[in-house]
Amino acid sequence: MGRLGAFTVCLILAIAMNSSEFSAESLDSNIVQDLSTLWNEDKAVVALYPLIKEKLSDNxxxxxxxxxxxxxxxxxxxxxxxxxxxxxxxxxxxxxxxxNYPKTGIGSIVTYLQVIVEQSTNIGRGYVTSGGIGQRQITVVIEGNQTLYFKYNAEIYGY
Known part of the structure; x- marks a missing residue:
């Protein structure tokens, strides 16, 4: 391998090692209220990868x-x-x-994602629109339908 190739490999490793030493960052998040307009405008969503949905409260x-x-x-x-x-x-x-993870730059390799949602109905779904587990980027969408409130807490784990 030539000097340029060795330099490129060292530069990539240095970037990867530095990005893994950051503490937890905040996610880029956005809540939209008009789903019909959004679905009509977002032609990039071709395949939806569903998240596992688990109802935590039943009172x-x-x-x-x-x-x-x-x-x-x-x-x-x-x-x-x-x-x-x-x-x-x-x-x-x-x-x-x-x-969206990461907000900018190169993220860690994603291993696990959890989003805990509180809302007034159990109608909704969650899915990945790009990236995913084993990748350095992930975009997740959580929908809540006919709800009077929406509270969320998201965590992404990686290495």
Whole structure:
């Protein structure tokens, strides 16, 4: 391998090692209320990769908690990104939350994703629109339908 090739490999390794030493960053997130307009405008979404949806609360309360998750924790992975937020409305809304990791640059290799959502209905879904487990980038969409409030806490793990 020539000097230029060796330099390129060293530069790539240095970038990869430096990016893995960052502490957990915040995710780029956005909540949209008009899903029909969004779906008509977003022609890039070709395949949807569903997240596992698990209902965490089953009581008579108006607060429902849903856990969307994908992948598995592995030895040596760590928390690389987090996001949280909430919103409420006086009338039922259809909302869409988009989470992007990393915000900029090169991310860690994603091993596990978890988004815990509280909303007033159990109607909704979560899916990956780009990137994914085993990759350095992931974009996740969580939808909540006919809800009066929406609260979320997202965590992404990687190495």
């Amino acid at each position: 008579e309360s108006t607060k429902l908690q849903i856990n969307y998750r994908l992948g598995n924790r592995i030895a040596g992975d760590r928390l690389v990104a987090t996001a949280a937020g909430s919103n409420s409305w006086t009338s039922a809304q259809d909302i869409k939350l988009t989470l």
